[in-house]
Amino acid sequence: MTAAGRPQRGGLSIGAVLAQLRSDFPDVTISKIRFLESEGLVRPARTASGYRQFTPADVERLRYVLSAQRDRYLPLKVIKEHLDAADRGSGAARPAGGAVDGVPVADHFAGAPARGLTREDVLAQAGVDRALLVELEQAGLLVPDASGRYDADAVAVARTAHAMAVHGVEPRHLRYFRAAADRELELLEQVLAPLYRQRAAGARAEETARELAALSVTLHTLLVRSGLRDIAAGRVAPR
Numbered sequence: 001m002t003a004a005g006r007p008q009r010g011g012l013s014i015g016a017v018l019a020q021l022r023s024d025f026p027d028v029t030i031s032k033i034r035f036l037e038s039e040g041l042v043r044p045a046r047t048a049s050g051y052r053q054f055t056p057a058d059v060e061r062l063r064y065v066l067s068a069q070r071d072r073y074l075p076l077k078v079i080k081e082h083l084d085a086a087d088r089g090s091g092a093a094r095p096a097g098g099a100v101d102g103v104p105v106a107d108h109f110a111g112a113p114a115r116g117l118t119r120e121d122v123l124a125q126a127g128v129d130r131a132l133l134v135e136l137e138q139a140g141l142l143v144p145d146a147s148g149r150y151d152a153d154a155v156a157v158a159r160t161a162h163a164m165a166v167h168g169v170e171p172r173h174l175r176y177f178r179a180a181a182d183r184e185l186e187l188l189e190q191v192l193a194p195l196y197r198q199r200a201a202g203a204r205a206e207e208t209a210r211e212l213a214a215l216s217v218t219l220h221t222l223l224v225r226s227g228l229r230d231i232a233a234g235r236v237a238p239r
Helices: 014-022 030-038 056-072 076-088 119-126 130-138 153-166 171-197 199-232
Strands: 115-117
Touching: 014 030, 014 056, 030 056, 030 119, 056 076, 056 153, 115 119, 119 130, 119 153, 130 153, 130 171, 153 171, 171 199
Parallel strands: none
Antiparallel strands: none
């Protein structure tokens, strides 16, 4: 019998899948795998008695999802679109991030994730402690709605902040990122506001917003990348 309480003859148990993933993704849990299944990211077969049976292809699919979340901070909605496209035969799942030259593309900004996550959900999925979440709220990086719910991006924000803290960048320092993002949004709002006021421009406005968001983040990424090269080469003093 497996750790999940059933034989492995027809496939891998959820416990066996966890054991395979743990070496590359030490924070993954059985609850996380079940959550990804509930979101339609993986669809294991079931035995007559209801036990999950994962195939090697299911495991690789989970690896793709977990890599895309961890390395590129992609929302599940975008990851699912990539996988669905591959399933339809309209293209293979893109490398985690689906980015061009290592920078975001417009479909990363498709739609707004629904606000359905509780604080406990964010803590569990991001693998961070409550103190960090509070600090991120105080810094303005995470803003729950009136009912205390967060959208799916909150998980990526918390995970990213945690990774930066490991390198000595404390949550209070991240106010600079919030301020920079707000300045970029003010500029984009000036460009987009006339489009959104045109009733017939709904789809065009959304497409333009996605493209401008991707271009804005791309320019920011390229400028930071160039600046880091200059610092490494000693051409400018670190600020």
